[in-house]
Amino acid sequence: MENDNENDFYEDVLPSFEMHNFMFNRSIYDTEDIRQSSLPQYDELRSCPNAQAAATTEEQFSPLERPELLVLNNLESLQTISLPLKVSITMTKKFPVFGQPYEEESPLRCFQPGEMVMGWVSVENTSQEPIPFEMFLVSLEGNITVPISGDRTSAKLHQRTFLRTYDISACYHHGSINPTPFVISRCMMVDPFDHANFGFPPDQMLLPGVTHKKFFAFRLPNHVLDTACDHELVEHLYCPPTYGVDPVAHGGKALELRVNEALGYGRLDAKGSPIVTNDSNDRGQSVSYSINLRILGRPLDSYKKFYKQDTTHDYKFIVLKDMSHQFRFTNREIPEVYDISSLQSQVEKVESEINDLMAKLEERGRLIEIGVTDPKELDRIIADKYDAKKTIEPAINQPLPPPSAAHKVKLGKRFLKSDADFEVLIGSDPTTTVSSFGPEPLERIALLHSKSSTSSKASVSSRQVSRNSSLFDATSDPTLPTEVDSELHNLSISLRTSEGYLPHNVSVKLTLKVINIHSSYAIPLVFNQNVPGDFYSPQAFLKMNRKFEHYLQQLRDLASKTDQRVPKRLYENLLCLNGLRYREKNYEFFEKQQIQLEWNKTDSGHEAIAQIPVLFSKDKVRTYNLLPSFQNCYLVRQYMIGVKIGNNETINVPIRVT
Template sequence: MSSDSNTQRRSVDETFGTILPSYSMFTSTLGRNVNVPELDDNPRNLEPPVYNREDSFHSDAASSTSSSHLSSGFNNLSLGSSRTSVTSTTLENIDEQGSFIIADENTGYWKETILDNVHHLPNLTFQSHKISEAVKLEIYYTKDICEIGKKPELIGPSIFEYKQGDLLTGYILIRNESDKPIPYEMFYLLFEGNYMIANKSNAADIVPVKVRKFLEMFDFSGSWNDGNISRLVTEVRNPYICEDIRDPIDGTALCFGEKRIIYPGITYKRFFTFRIPDSLLDSECNEHGLSKHVELPPTMGLSRWEVAHYPERAKTKLKDFCPIVDSVSYGVMARFIGRKSTWEADFGKIITPSRDTRLINAKGDEYIILKELTNHFRVVQKTTIPTDSERLMKLLENKLMYNNLISRIKEKIDMGKQMIESIENNEFTSTIDIGKQLTQTEIEMAKCKQLYRPDCVRDAKADPNKIEYYETFLPLVKKSITGSKELGTLKMASPKKEYCVCYIPPTRFRSYSIDKLTPSWNFEISLDLSIQFPSLLNKAPQIPTIKAITAELVVLTVSSAKLPIPIEFNHDLVFNKQNTGSFIDSDNFETNIVKPFKKYSNELYQIYKTLGSSNFKIEKQLIEDLKALCELDHKCFNLVVQDVKVNGQSYKKDSLNWTVNKTSASASIKVGVNLESLLIKGNTPNKSHKAYDMFTLVPDFQSCFMSRMYHIRLTVQLSNGSYSNIKIPVRIQKLVG
């Protein structure tokens, strides 16, 4: 970092007192001085519903995992374990409207209950109702930290791309355009990162079917709370008195006042400042502790929420090959939450949509979102380049964790088969100590987590001159009227190498020259072709004719709609497992990952049905990991590389120079790949347009619910109608910006 950057960072830190309060600090402060309504403050005096205290839950996950039924062979399998007690804790249905989450206002954490379940709340933002239409929100981003009496310089979020460590500054304007005061229970300003899945069956539905909030940072001073928080080190304010402070620039009120009321005729202004973190909290991947899952994922796709707030952004949606219903988004959010009954007297009856879950207080009064606004912006994390040792460690760790998961599943299957065999042979004279075996499995897993450390890296690098290869094999067969004749086996091999391509932002986000980035989009791949002939030959070996050599860049996006992905994928774990010779490539994510785990799932389910839940118990985490892998969704986009060179020139039939002997033949070539010439299948070629000007390749990443990977698929077309493929990993990395 330059000295200028250090000076700027010190200046910001010295100016701004506190940027990021913790979530627990925020929620504990929200709970201070709670004014619990009197029992008779509501003329309707609703009787409290009947509920069990233990039935309250505080997260979206509770509703999605309260059912213990699993899919992919486990649709009727109840979780059980000798080490973990698993029960179904769904709320009792109070009436035909559905289940209820209770925000008990007599406790100190009732507002935390609301925040944790905010996506269950009915939302008036997009409904045609005069109270929601009366509240106007506007969010603006500024170049520098906002200060009272200083005119800010606005910046447009639609043309600026942020990275980790950047400051995010601005303000929000709030107006009540009705002639009546509007009370509220909560108002908060926060910086959110969300993974969302939209409703596939209804393109008009803006309510996502899945929201995973992986990043949540509250602005302590911008949100409403009981005390005044000094934002800048130069501010000296009484924390216990709500002063009527106005900004002389535009006369806006900078404080809400003591009462939680939006008064008509007043424009409120709330400043915010955030710093984009270097990574997510470790707790975001609590279940598995995977290091890549706590890195900031890049902005991908376009959520229906963003389109609902800013319809014009749908016209400028980027082509980044994100599945249409998925999105990863970042934005500053402002939200008012209140009790429905407090608004109905002045603004008329509020009809909330029927839903499975409602959030109410002890008197049955429902909480709803009065108004919210998120102004989204683009975040693409700068890539940290690993050393060779770090890369080897990560590859080895991935392999060990993957193999360990499979071993645990197979161990459980073998255990079940032994129990069934013993019962059938009347040899069940001793009880299998399942608890002991589970303990041993966990011990072995802990060992595996440590195996990727220095000793294994040292062993992996014991022979620095050893070159490892990606390899695929294809039997060569000549078909005729009289039958088929084996000609040998074609082997395709390429040295294991990481081909790094520089991330180039979309045109409107480019704030720097890309001249130093574009050379990485043109590179050569070493490819060795060899044929092993049959051991018995009646005549001279026949070399098959290679009609064409083509290349495609494959963009793979993997997502999980319900459960976190339990492993980190890498190229070696997923690809180059089979080569059938067919035009349709079956060496893919579905065949190599999803189908094997579905097979394991069905085997376990059959054992469970035979032995019963009381005799065959499975750890909850193992079942959830297996279910997550069985239900992974994956989308591939194959981009054609138009400009492919073989040994520096366009490939011509019979141009390869084979070295032939009695048992084998071989040829080594250099395949030049120019990614600037990438073309979406079906589009008309246009040599004047560069690929990075037409679509965006975001840096590859992995998170608990979404992953993006890239590889080059080289295809050799043979004269007998067969196709042989090999896949080479490509890494998209952001180095500047």
């Protein structure tokens, strides 16, 4: 079997019941010692790790009923200490083979959905004493950060893990799994290539001076599970591209990264460092993907010498070592959104729910004032009045705007210095798209490393590519592209007039408007291609913020007077729309154009239809990273093209970047 075909033969192995409980179903209150030298026999009675013997205390809850008690759902809240363990994560171009050399993956590679991320993790005990561990976890993770407040200088961040999946064969468990076509060997055999032990001993002890390693492989998804979106919106489930820089990566050092204009990116001289590009992110906003290694332990006196100043011995599990290795990811397979109600109607739906609740609370307050105090009686009266009314009133279905939305404006005296009036319509439809692209120098270097892996010559080591790398190596290869290859489309423009003056050409200037929207509460909206250009403005969002701030204060007052709680989902929607932050950046990436017009006679006058090519100036976008449009529960990236005809005001047309 050829080694190049491992992607076609890689297997998925489902865990046994015992393995699943040991790895994924353990409670943070689990005190049972389930270490064992071998798996139990099928006829052996063994209690589940969740079946606590002392189930009489308040802490003993089943994680099946309360998933928030699972160890894997509490990793961020566990205390962390740093034991003398040397750990590493290495990504490779091919799946590692036992006893054979490997080639490291370039840190500049940008992965896409469906591709495999492969490599190995290792741990070495550098102390003079054996170190026990309880869990060894290798995961693929996607994380998002947004500022909690609208203040750009705020250091407070909301962090959310939207993707976390584990490689069972790479994690520690009782037994061995070889989910590849290659024979790896059994646990604790020494790899003759690097003299590392494959796997771990059954007593879960890391001996002094001994290195252990495990192989991992993950297939990158296009979208995540529906549980990742609190509102169960399908449009929020597609994996967004890498965006910005994780502010907490490498102890916060990554936040200080700056783009080297000669390279088109910036990175730390450290393995697994995030890469910063000119992608128009705002401070505190980021989407990152990484391979993570976590080693967990149980309460042991031997750990005390490694406690931090604020470490307490009151824990059930503790993080002995935590490491992440970031990589770049993009997703050009996010579909367009046209078959959903307009943004305005979505906002009005939330308003309607708020008004319904306020009406019920006001009625409850009036009933309490006249002496009705029994809660059941209050609920019955309000339900009879409002729920019955709701079933009688017919639902009003607002028509959806057509896929092709026109933007009308009047062009007056300033248009070509004439006194004639013109009406212009600029079409916005599924063909109004622009292909995403990365910084040209970065793409060239990444392609160079990709080509070197298949060349018979000695490959360029990924360690040589740093923030100080030279571009001259790339220019020596005539097969490398000399410019960014980006598929571009046109804007359709229609000019109508009843006047007799018909110009032969018009000057058109385009501007790229990059829009970032974020909230520290789950966004209940879907941003679609039917959005009118005037909705995307600081004024429109500020008006919405103030409106929902007023609603929020009213609801709080009514809830306090009636001793009622606002439903959690509605309350968080209120907080989101009150704190939804909008920021727009404009870029002059296009050259001014002269568009030729051919006029046709109509019943009301004349009409000219022309196409405006969306042509980027390659010099201006050389180091820019144009990301695909995306949206999830906390962060939205959208785009508009500003069209300025003659000396008139700019017309904003939403576009989609794929």
